[in-house]
Amino acid sequence: MLAAFVLQTSPRAASPAYKGKTQAYARSSKCWECHQVDYALWTQSHHAQAEYAAVPANCQAAFDPTRSLKHGTETTTTRIQNGEYQVVTLGIDSNRQPFRVDRVIGVDPLRQFLTPAPGGRWQVQEASYDPKSNQWFYVYGADLRYPGEFGHWTGRGMNWNSFCAGCHNTNLKKNYDIATDSYHTTRSEMGVGCEACHGPLKNHIEWRRTHPQTNAPDPTLSPMNRTQVLDYCGTCHSRALDLTGNFKPGDSFYDHYALEMLDDSQKWYPDGQIHDEDYEFDSLLSSRMGQDGIMCLDCHNPHTGKNLVDGNDLCMRCHTGGYPKAPTIDPAEHGHHKLTDHGSDCVGCHMPVTVYMQRHPRRDHGFTIPDPLLTRQLGIPNACNRCHADKSTDWALKYVVQWYGPKMNRPTRSRAQWIAAAENGDSTARPPLLNLLADTNQSPYWQAVTVHFLGQWADEPATKAALLKQLTHPHPLVRARAAQSLEAALSDPEVTAALQKTLDDPVLSVRLAAAWTLRATLDMQSRAGREFQQALDVDADQPTGQFKAAMFLLARQHVSEALPHLEKAAAWDPISPPYQCVRAQVLDELGQTAKALDILTREETAIPDDAHTPYVRATILARHGRYAEARLAANRAVAIQRDFQPALELLREMPGNH
Ligand code: HEC
Ligand code: HEC
Ligand code: HEC
Ligand code: HEC
Ligand code: HEC
Ligand code: HEC
Ligand code: HEC
Ligand code: HEC
Numbered sequence: 001m002l003a004a005f006v007l008q009t010s011p012r013a014a015s016p017a018y019k020g021k022t023q024a025y026a027r028s029s030k031c032w033e034c035h036q037v038d039y040a041l042w043t044q045s046h047h048a049q050a051e052y053a054a055v056p057a058n059c060q061a062a063f064d065p066t067r068s069l070k071h072g073t074e075t076t077t078t079r080i081q082n083g084e085y086q087v088v089t090l091g092i093d094s095n096r097q098p099f100r101v102d103r104v105i106g107v108d109p110l111r112q113f114l115t116p117a118p119g120g121r122w123q124v125q126e127a128s129y130d131p132k133s134n135q136w137f138y139v140y141g142a143d144l145r146y147p148g149e150f151g152h153w154t155g156r157g158m159n160w161n162s163f164c165a166g167c168h169n170t171n172l173k174k175n176y177d178i179a180t181d182s183y184h185t186t187r188s189e190m191g192v193g194c195e196a197c198h199g200p201l202k203n204h205i206e207w208r209r210t211h212p213q214t215n216a217p218d219p220t221l222s223p224m225n226r227t228q229v230l231d232y233c234g235t236c237h238s239r240a241l242d243l244t245g246n247f248k249p250g251d252s253f254y255d256h257y258a259l260e261m262l263d264d265s266q267k268w269y270p271d272g273q274i275h276d277e278d279y280e281f282d283s284l285l286s287s288r289m290g291q292d293g294i295m296c297l298d299c300h301n302p303h304t305g306k307n308l309v310d311g312n313d314l315c316m317r318c319h320t321g322g323y324p325k326a327p328t329i330d331p332a333e334h335g336h337h338k339l340t341d342h343g344s345d346c347v348g349c350h351m352p353v354t355v356y357m358q359r360h361p362r363r364d365h366g367f368t369i370p371d372p373l374l375t376r377q378l379g380i381p382n383a384c385n386r387c388h389a390d391k392s393t394d395w396a397l398k399y400v401v402q403w404y405g406p407k408m409n410r411p412t413r414s415r416a417q418w419i420a421a422a423e424n425g426d427s428t429a430r431p432p433l434l435n436l437l438a439d440t441n442q443s444p445y446w447q448a449v450t451v452h453f454l455g456q457w458a459d460e461p462a463t464k465a466a467l468l469k470q471l472t473h474p475h476p477l478v479r480a481r482a483a484q485s486l487e488a489a490l491s492d493p494e495v496t497a498a499l500q501k502t503l504d505d506p507v508l509s510v511r512l513a514a515a516w517t518l519r520a521t522l523d524m525q526s527r528a529g530r531e532f533q534q535a536l537d538v539d540a541d542q543p544t545g546q547f548k549a550a551m552f553l554l555a556r557q558h559v560s561e562a563l564p565h566l567e568k569a570a571a572w573d574p575i576s577p578p579y580q581c582v583r584a585q586v587l588d589e590l591g592q593t594a595k596a597l598d599i600l601t602r603e604e605t606a607i608p609d610d611a612h613t614p615y616v617r618a619t620i621l622a623r624h625g626r627y628a629e630a631r632l633a634a635n636r637a638v639a640i641q642r643d644f645q646p647a648l649e650l651l652r653e654m655p656g657n658h
Contacts, residue, residue, distance in 0.1 A: 023200035023248075025171050025188035030205055038194075041303040047192035049107040050168040054085050058104060062111070062129045062136075069127055071138040076127045078136055087113065087125050092154040094147045101125065103190075105168055108132065110359040112139065114160055115153075119182035122160035126153045130359050141358050150543065150573035157573075161185045162541050167236040170196040174245055176541040183541075197232060197302065199249040224250055229302075230281075230295040234259075237296075238281035239267070243512055243535040254476040255508045261477070262286070262449045264423050269380045271416035272366040277356045282445075283365035285477075291443035292325055294318075315346040336403045343387065352383040371413060372397035378420045415446065422453035430457050434466055444475035451478060455485030464489045471498050476507040483513035490517070503528040520555040543573040550582065559589055570599075575606045581616040588620045596620055604636075611641035618650055627654050 028048075032039045042048050052058065063086075066079035077088040085101040103114040103122070109132060113125045128139040140151075151157040161183045166172045171188040188195065195201055203220040211218075231253035234240075240257035247256040259282065262268040267276035272286040284290040299307055299314055307314050312331055321328040329346075337343030349370045351363035370383035375393045384396035400408060415436060421429035436442055436450045451470050457463045467489070470482035483502050489495045502514035503522075508531060515522050515532040523529050536552070539545025550565035566583040573579060580603040584596035600617040607613065615637040621630035631654060637647035 024202040025195050025200045026202040026205050027189045028170075028193040028195070031194050031201075034208065038303050041301075042194065045303065045305040046107055047196070047305055050191045051103060051105050051164075052190060054101055054104050054113070059085050059101075061131070061134060063101075067136055069136045069138065071126075072144040074144075076136075076138075078127060085113075087115070087127055089125070089127065089153075090147050092147055099125070105164060109361075110139075110357055117154070119180070120161070120184055121182075122165075123153055124158045124160055124164060126158075128357070128359075137358055139357050148574060150576070155572075156542060159541075166242065168192070171200070171248070174538075174541075178537065178540050181541075192236070195249075196236075197229075197249055222250075226293070226295060226297070228252075229297065233296050234281035237279045239276075239278055242538055243508060243531075245538045252507070254480075254510070258480065258509050258512065259477065261445065261452070261481075262419070263452050269416075270378065270420040270423060271368055271371070271374055271380050271412065273352070273368050273381065274354060274362075274364050274366065280365040283367075285443070285445040286449075287365070287367040288443075289367055290445070312344075312346050319346075336399070348387060349383045352381070352386045369408075369410060369412060370396075370400070371408065371416075372400055373408070374413065374416055377417070380416065380420075411441075419449065419453060422456070425456065427457065430454065430460070430463065434462065437466055437470070444473070444478050447473065448475070448477040448481040451481040451485050455481075455488060458486055458488035459491075464492065464495065468495065468498055471502050476505075476510050479505060479507070479510045480513040483510060483517055487517045516552075519552050543569040543576065543579060546572070547579055547582075550586075554582075554586070559586055562586055563590065575603070577603060577607060577610045577613050581613060584616060584620065588623070593620065593624060609640060611637040611644045611647065613637075614640070615644065615647045615650070618647065622650060622654055630654060 028039070028042070060080075063078055063080045066077060069076045069078070074090060079086050079088065079098075081098065086098040087101055088096060088098045091097050091099065099115045101113040101115055105112045105114065105124070109130060111129045111131065113128070114122045115125060117123045126139055126145070127136050129136055145152040145155075147154060149155055149157075156162065161174055161176070165174065165185060165187070169187040169190055170193040173186045175184040175186060176182075177184065188200075201221075204218055207218050207220050228250055231251070232247075232249040234253050235247055235257060238257075239260040240253075241260070242256065243258060244256045247253075253259070260267065260278075261282055262270070262272060267274075267278055268282075269275055272283065274283060280296075284295065296302075298318075301308055309317065316329070316331070317323075318326040319329040331344060331346070332339055335344035335346075335349070342348055347363055350367050351365065352370075353361045353363055355361050368383075371380075372382045372384060372393050374380040375382045375385065376397065382393070382396060384400065385391065385393060388396060414432070418429045418432045418436070422433060433450050433454050437447060437454070442450070447470070451467060454463050454467060458467055464486070467482050467485050470478050471486075473479050473482065479502070483499060486495050486499060490499075496518070499514045499518055503511055503518070503526065505511050505514065511528045512532055512535055515528045519532075522532065524533060536545065536549050539548065546565045546569040550562040550569065553559075553562040553565065563583075563586050566579060566586055569579040570576075570583050580599055584599045587593070587596040587599070597617060597620060600613055600620075603613045604610075604617070614633045618630045618633035618637065621627075621633060631651065634647045634651045634654075637644050638651070641647075
């Protein structure tokens with residue numbers, strides 16, 4: 001019976017999008033008259049309620065009666081006053097005052113609130129509301145943030161225009177104006193409307209209205225294939241850098257976004273499980289199911305946002321046998337738990353839960369294998385102990401060995417081990433990673449990850465040759481990573497020539513990866529050069545974007561032009577060591593040594609556990625022959641981090657007593 005159901009519903013037909021250049025958006029409300037069933041399903045969905053105006057129907061319970069929330073030494077009060085929803089809290093000037101709340105993001109399990117601010121901005125309040133328990137809570141938990149900081153609710157890190165709007169609205173244009181540091185953000189509709197997925201459909205409505213009698217297909221629509229659907233789901237369900245600010249459904253993800261993936265930033269664990277808030281798209285790509293072409297619509301209804309069926313039945317649509325390549329699973333035997341217990345839930349072991357924003361449990365879409373051995377060896381969490389938190393890793397390992405035996409020795413286990421080794425710079429990982437790269441069973445996702453970690457050895461001949469080969473890999477993720485990873489081999493003319501060719505790659509994210517690696521010499525009048533400048537402008541409202549612009553100018557020896565960008569980055573995110581360190585180095589180079597040293601000393605007080613800052617101070621002092629002071633600063637860096645090689649080297653190289 002299940003098998004028949006699978007045949008009916010598996011690989012689903014594609015949905016259409018509007019063809020041509022002059023598309024306009026109509027808004028969801030216009031669809032109702034002809035698509036009442038889809039409209040009704042969507043209205044109840046979380047997509048429809050991704051963002052909405054604060055009105056009594058959705059805000060009364062949260063703001064009435066007046067309540068107070070303590071976090072750290074601060075108290076925040078929520079109340080209704082003069083007909084406004086208000087949050088009374090610390091503002092930018094460190095004084096407590098009331099702020100109006102006009103809009104809400106999210107519905108269940110939590111809601112966040114938006115307050116208007118100067119320059120067309122909207123800022124996200126830290127006090128958040130849990131509708132089920134009718135409680136207010138502090139969304140950062142124990143992580144306290146203060147006025148003036150990047151991540152405080154008044155800071156750029158909590159700016160809606162830049163950080164929330166694109167995913168919680170339809171057809172959003174950020175429209176940041178660099179000259180006035182203000183926003184003219186527009187959208188065709190609040191929330192994730194019909195056209196966030198189907199693309200602009202004004203012409204569809206007109207055509208249908210003028211051809212009411214016909215059953216013929218609407219010629220203004222063109223069908224979207226499964227990759228196009230997955231790509232637009234991916235734009236909002238992933239961490240990615242927006243390179244163009246103008247994606248629309250039907251476009252390729254990789255022509256607009258640089259996807260963040262497992263790398264050394266520890267946002268994912270080496271076996272692919274999520275660590276930071278990584279959403280679903282990457283994880284699915286990293287899984288064997290994703291590699292096989294299974295995507296969101298195989299489990300989710302796009303209009304309700306709910307699962308197609310509940311519980312294990314969802315998985316058993318394919319895992320009862322009959323679905324091509326899907327291993328047959330007998331739930332009772334395979335799960336080794338009583339079928340009446342949650343211990344036998346497929347998702348319990350293969351989609352473990354991580355809670356984000358204090359209240360939002362999310363399931364890992366990497367469909368990984370629970371492996372207590374990786375926990376013992378590398379500290380990677382395993383699903384068994386996530387549930388059995390009161391039991392030891394060895395306890396879980398014993399049962400896994402007993403239950404699954406040699407089947408635990410999967411290629412994914414050794415892959416996780418080598419990636420973890422490469423993350424620690426262990427060069428014994430190099431040959432096995434080269435083997436992984438040559439293994440055609442590896443998905444593009446893991447090849448891209450492998451390419452990233454091999455980058456640290458890019459000047460070694462065999463590695464360089466393997467990476468060069470990846471510049472022509474069929475998948476843009478792999479080509480883009482290869483273009484980045486070859487940075488360490490730039491002195492080789494063969495590498496520069498190959499990268500130069502990559503500037504004409506058919507996919508934008510690949511061209512821009514090559515452009516960054518070649519930034520010292522990139523021709524800004526070329527297509528890649530212009531696209532690169534556009535991407536810098538898209539990100540110009542954030543300290544990361546300003547810092548990138550500065551690093552670009554510094555690579556081209558434009559030292560004084562880099563300074564204003566560094567000043568902005570440092571002003572917008574004052575306690576970030578990289579910004580202050582590079583700013584100080586540039587100031588020193590421009591002859592303002594006293595100011596440079598002063599900045600670094602203050603930064604050391606603000607972040608006393610960062611070894612890099614005293615090290616940079618040491619290099620500046622050494623540059624001016626102030627060796628005794630330089631020695632003190634370098635020793636301070638080593639006191640913070642004993643194996644901090646650059647500081648140790650500086651100490652060795654400095655002349656003796658001065
Ligand atoms: C005046 C009536 C009318 C309006 C308004 C209208 N549609 Fe349609 N639409 C139709 C008809 C008729 C069809 C063809 C029959 C069908 O598939 O339902 C269609 C087809 C579609 C299809 C393709 C279905 C398929 O399987 O090929 C999509 C998607 C769609 N409409 C989305 C929308 C959206 C989104 C809106 C609002 C922006 C909208 N429509 C507004 C009448 C309308
Ligand atoms: C424009 C951005 C955007 C696009 C495109 C998008 N989503 Fe979402 N999705 C969101 C946001 C934002 C939420 C969270 C909404 C909320 O609860 O506030 C969400 C929530 C969901 C949920 C959880 C729903 C629930 O009831 O908890 C699912 C499932 C989902 N999306 C699947 C998809 C799929 C599948 C696609 C592609 C067909 C897709 N999304 C396209 C932004 C988007
Ligand atoms: C990259 C796209 C993206 C960005 C940027 C983004 N979100 Fe979301 N948000 C989502 C998606 C998708 C979900 C649904 C959960 C998931 O996919 O795991 C979600 C869920 C939420 C939820 C929980 C929804 C509910 O119904 O309980 C809240 C609250 C939320 N986001 C607030 C924000 C705020 C505030 C910002 C900006 C600071 C923001 N989001 C930025 C995509 C995004
Ligand atoms: C999160 C993305 C998303 C949103 C939002 C969305 N759709 Fe769809 N819609 C899809 C996908 C994907 C399909 C194709 C489903 C399939 O292939 O079976 C689809 C199919 C359709 C169809 C074809 C017939 C059907 O029902 O399957 C119509 C009509 C349609 N959508 C109308 C709408 C309307 C009207 C809205 C808003 C009220 C809307 N959609 C909102 C993603 C979305
Ligand atoms: C093989 C099935 C499967 C596939 C494929 C799949 N999901 Fe899910 N998804 C689930 C299950 C199961 C849940 C948990 C639902 C629950 O707890 O009620 C879930 C939950 C979610 C949620 C709610 C928040 C969370 O993370 O728990 C979102 C959002 C979501 N999926 C989005 C997506 C998107 C986007 C894609 C495609 C990139 C996708 N899913 C592909 C099975 C799947
Ligand atoms: C649409 C069909 C389909 C559905 C639904 C589905 N699977 Fe799969 N699954 C597959 C296929 C096909 C493979 C094998 C892919 C391959 O090896 O190329 C697979 C492989 C797997 C694997 C092996 C992963 C690995 O690294 O070896 C796990 C685990 C898995 N699925 C779990 C689940 C769970 C849990 C669910 C339900 C939430 C689910 N599947 C739903 C088709 C499906
Ligand atoms: C979703 C939560 C969940 C996951 C994941 C899970 N279990 Fe369980 N487990 C349970 C529940 C519930 C029971 C039954 C209640 C009990 O006896 O504790 C149970 C019972 C057991 C028992 C028998 C009772 C005992 O304490 O001796 C063992 C052994 C066990 N689990 C091992 C594992 C191993 C090994 C894994 C990973 C491969 C695992 N479990 C994954 C929830 C889970
Ligand atoms: C108690 C934990 C646990 C539960 C529950 C569980 N699995 Fe697994 N699953 C594992 C482990 C461990 C492996 C690796 C060993 C193996 O291949 O049997 C695995 C492997 C798999 C594989 C890959 C098999 C292969 O031959 O490569 C699939 C597919 C899979 N599980 C699907 C499911 C489905 C579907 C369910 C729910 C009916 C489920 N699992 C429930 C722990 C679990």
